[in-house]
Amino acid sequence: MEAAFPPSGESALLARSPLARLPDRLLKYGLSVLAALILALIVFFFIRLVGEARPAFAKTGVFGFAFDNNWTPSAGHFGALPLVVGTLITATLALVIGVPVAVAAALYATELCPRRLRSPLTILVELLAAVPSVVYGLWGIVFLAPKLQGSEQWVADRLSFVPFIGGGLVTIPNYFIAGLVLAIMILPIVSAISREVMSTVPLDQKEASLGLGATRWEMIRMAVIPYCRSGIVGGAMLGLGRAIGETIAVTILIGDAPKLGEQLFGQGYSLAAVIANEFGEAQGVHRSALFAAGLVLFVLTLLVNGVARGLVVRSARKTGQSSGAGSTGATALVAGAAGGA
Amino acid sequence: MSAQAPTGELVARFGVSPARRRKDRIARGTILVATIVALIPLVLIVYYLLKKGLGAWSSDFFTTDPTGNTFFKSSSIGGVKSAILGTIEMVALASAIAVPIGVAVAVWLVEYGKSSWFAHTVRFFVDVLTGVPSIVFGLFIYIVLIVGTGSSFAGYKGSLALSLLMLPVVIRSAEVILLLVPAGLRESALALGAPRWKVIFTIVLPTALPGMVTGVLLAVARAAGETAPLLFTAASTKNSSYDLGGFMNSLPVQIYSDVNSPTTSVVNRAWGAALTLVVLILLLNLIARLISRRSRLA
Amino acid sequence: MTPPRSPTKVAGVDPEASPELTRRASEPAMRTPILGEREASEPPAAGQAAGLQVRLEGLRAFYGSSEELKGIDLEFHANEVTAIIGPSGCGKSTMIRCINRMHEEIPGARAEGRVLLDELDVYDPSVDVVAVRRAIGMVFQKPNPFPTMTIFDNVAAGLRLTSRRRGDLHAKVEAALRSAGLWDEVADRLEEPGAGLSGGQQQRLCIARSLAVDPEVILMDEPCSALDPIATLKIEELIAELKRRVTIVIVTHNMQQAARVADRTAFMLDGALVEVGPTREIFTKPGDPRTEEYVTGKFG
Structure with missing residues (x-):
């Protein structure tokens, strides 16, 4: 365009010299290159991770790796099923225990508690997020696990007829303790996302139900929960992603026994824990198998987080018409909800 | 009726x-x-x-290195000086890497990328990074900087793993804050004939600064508490070190290695280190909250 | 049964806690049943109800420390439409939100005085706020159907709170939709989301939703302000129909609308009632010069 219209006297006055335009261009392209580099870095990492995991997959096959129930590095057996199952058991426990409590705390803070209590309550729940996971592990193994061992044994004895839950000897580190501490660890993030989504429920929706003569609980059921359902589910999924990827606390609390979960109060292993524990002295195929475990973990969290993010963003978009801040708030929270260890 | x-x-x-x-x-x-x-x-x-x-806690606790002597009750097991030092050094370097890059990418997203397909791709990948378990970041760095170069653990490698972890948090929180800078502010400066880069550096960034500091501090607080990415990138040694090119101790790794000790005094050292770490992180959180309260945005 | 004459003070300091408070206050009492103390029995069939009169006595309302209503005495006759007019911020909305105690849902808001629904003070400590809102329905400024519910579910929402028998649910929903003049338009798409309707239809859906629980009084807070003229006309026709069944109080910004729909009109200014009378009188020969200035368009 500029070439087609040679500058006349007037437009020359308006034109900026190429030199003056240089910083703008530099900044624009420099920043674009930086952004592109980050993409390249992630892709590069992923490819390298697959490359490092290949020897293990070559030995056992991808399916053999994921579904064989035999993790004995010393004998050269790398079937990661006990690890995958351990990861799923602890993460599910965390979800089952943590999410109802987190959602209830969010409901209490947004709909039920006196206004003066709202902000202190929020800060207190979020303080849980400031505690590093290694401290949770320390607290869990030194304080919580020994304290609960008696009650766990009691439950195991009483329910001895229930497979998986009952019977057997309760060990101090076990699936249940790991899941319980994970539940505490995902509580703040699930609660924060739920609260964020609940605060976007328009006042007129709540008034509509109250105006029909709904009690407060009926208002929550009629106006609040249906409106936030996908956001809450998304928050729970983000919590699940965290629980799956959590390393150190689980490593300390799960007992590091590579056997398929025989009982709830017995020792087990998880994908992340095996890496943290065995990487130091692993060599050759063993190390490659640990990279493969990392890859499985990576893909697992990717899937869970993808679904979760979709749900939270959809929920934020749905409610976005009434509050623009809601969607950015939810996105920011999603950003803050990284997997810890 | x-x-x-x-x-x-x-x-x-x-x-x-x-x-x-x-x-x-x-x-x-x-x-x-x-x-x-x-x-x-x-x-x-x-x-x-x-x-x-x-x-x-005692005065020795902060001024001596852990000794590893756990067998004789009479001898001292030492403090956590090297761990505190290592955490501060590595987190500082990680911040020095992640913060400028993160803010720059956020500026690009808000000022240039906007809603182009490329910007959406970048956002998507940043979100992917957010969900990656921190131990996987450790693996990444291990593959590239330890397997890749054939060299050994080093403080700066730990820092890099931590900075990868911080990056998505910094980018996303900075982006949210930059989006809050009123469009009118930008437009009025552009209407005066200021070039875009000048507007960014003199108007947009200073306005967003307090809000961005909050996000950055929260990212720093998170990195400070991480153990897993350091286990096989930087850890571990018992000695105090100012050399980011060598092995480095850190508070989380120190706690992790002390947890399973059969010796009570060593487990107690873990509690002392844990309290130190939590106080450090809470301080960062507290400062972040105070600054965000003063922010003119949001 | 006549409640005590002395004005009852309502503790509305904390809106979250107040429903709890009123409820708790009612528990130990073993007195004549008042609204909210007894098991709900069989409600009469829709369409049988007749409206009840509402009387405000010395009604004062506050937001924090600012006084929004400065002692209002006003009577809404049964089965009539009363319009409330007045400039923005004069307390019209606050007043009608006090009638079904929605006012106290706002943090820091409280009310004093009495609101008598057929001699029953809705602010009496023994009265359950939930029951008040069931007897006195409300239609809001912006149509607010529940976005996650179908058209049918929206209308049934209030019924489902109490009715244990599903059988006549459909009949009641149909009756309510017919009363709201919406049946013919939605009969074949009851399972579609309520949010898919046009603005005017949504507002009639909201009217059907409040009619379905068979209230005695319906409060309308500028129900047409978000609607186009044709949708507005439909709602106005509907109001004329509905007054046979319920007492209607409508807040409006639009004086023509007041003139068209209301039997009586009340003019408010600065949180106080200036005058109330037959609509024709208010618009042709008002008793107060301020009313005249307002209705002739000198201010507001």
Whole structure:
């Protein structure tokens, strides 16, 4: 365009010299290159991770790796099923225990508690997020696990007829303790996302139900929960992603026994824990198998987080018409909800 | 059926049944109980941290390195000087890497990328990074900088793993804050004939600064508490070190290695280190909150 | 049964806690049943109800420390439409939100005085706020159907709170939709989301939703302000129909609308009632010069 219209006297006055335009261009392209580099870095990492995991997959096959129930590095057996199952058991426990409590705390803070209590309550729940996971592990193994061992044994004895839950000897580190501490660890993030989504429920929706003569609980059921359902589910999924990827606390609390979960109060292993524990002295195929475990973990969290993010963003978009801040708030929270260890 | 309908009829028609009232009360009670349950672990953790941690604190605790001597009661097991030092050094370097890059990418997203397909791709990948377990970042760095170069662990490698972890948090929080800078502010400066880069550096960034500091501090706080990415990138040594090119101790790794010790005094050292770490992180959180309260945006 | 004459003070300091408070206050009492103390029995079939009169006595309302209503005495006759007019911020909305105690849902808001629904003070400590809102329905400024519910579910929402028998649910929903003049338009798409309707239809859906629980009084807070003229006309026709069944109080910004729909009109200014009378009188020969200035368009 500029070439087609040679500058006349007037437009020359308006034109900026190429030199003056240089910083703008530099900044624009420099920043674009930086952004592109980050993409390249992630892709590069992923490819390298697959490359490092290949020897293990070559030995056992991808399916053999994921579904064989035999993790004995010393004998050269790398079937990661006990690890995958351990990861799923602890993460599910965390979800089952943590999410109802987190959602209830969010409901209490947004709909039920006196206004003066709202902000202190929020800060207190979020303080849980400031505690590093290694401290949770320390607290869990030194304080919580020994304290609960008696009650766990009691439950195991009483329910001895229930497979998986009952019977057997309760060990101090076990699936249940790991899941319980994970539940505490995902509580703040699930609660924060739920609260964020609940605060976007328009006042007129709540008034509509109250105006029909709904009690407060009926208002929550009629106006609040249906409106936030996908956001809450998304928050729970983000919590699940965290629980799956959590390393150190689980490593300390799960007992590091590579056997398929025989009982709830017995020792087990998880994908992340095996890496943290065995990487130091692993060599050759063993190390490659640990990279493969990392890859499985990576893909697992990717899937869970993808679904979760979709749900939270959809929920934020749905409610976005009434509050623009809601969607950015939810996105920011999603950003803050990284997997810890 | 006139305007003089007796009151009794109103009651019959509109009264709230005891069953509904009971349900309401039970539901609210359950929610309250669950909220209290949510706070119990916090109380317990804080209580134990203070009780055990303060017991382990002494002047020696901060000024001596851990000795690893756990066999003789008479000899000292040392403090956590090297761990504190290592955490501060590595987190500082990680911040020095992640913050400028993160803010730059956020500026690009808001000022240039906007809603182009490329910007959406970048956002997507940043979100992917957010969900990656921190131990996987450790693996990444291990593959590239340790397998790749054939060299050994080093503090700066730990820093790089931590900076990868911080990056998505910094980018996303900075982006949210930059989006809050009123468009009118940018436009009025552009209308004065200022070039875009000048507008960014003199108007947009200074306005967004306090808000961005909050996000950055939260990212730093997170990195400071991470153990897993350091296990096979930087760790570990017992000695104090100022050389980011060599092995480096850190508070989380020190706690992790002390947890399973059979010696009570070593476990107590872990509590002391844990209290130190939590105080450090809470300080960062507190500063972040104070600054965000002063921010003119949001 | 006549409640005590002395004005009842309502503790509305904390809106979250107040429903709890009123409820708790009612528990130990073993007195004549008042609204909210007895098991709901069989409600009469839709369409049988007749409206009840509402009387405000010395009604004062506050937001924090600012007084929004400065002692209002006003009577809404049964089965009539009363319009409330007045400039923005004069307390019209606050007043009608006090009638079904929605006012106290706003943090820091409280009310004093009495609101008598056929001699029953809705602010009496023994009265359950939930029951009040069931007897006195409300239609809001912006149509607010529940976005996650179908058209049918929206209308049934209030019924489902109490009715244990599903059988006549459909009949009641149909009756309510017919009363709201919406049946013919939605009969074949009851399972579609309520949010898919046009603005005017949504507002009639909201009217159907409040009619379905068979209230005695319906409060309308500028129900047409978000609608186009044709949708507005439909709602106005509907109001004329509905007054046979319920007492209607409508807040409006639009004086023509007041003139078209209301039997009586009340003019408010600065949180106080200036005058109330037959609509024709208010618009042709008002008793107060301020009313005249307002209705002739000198201010507001």
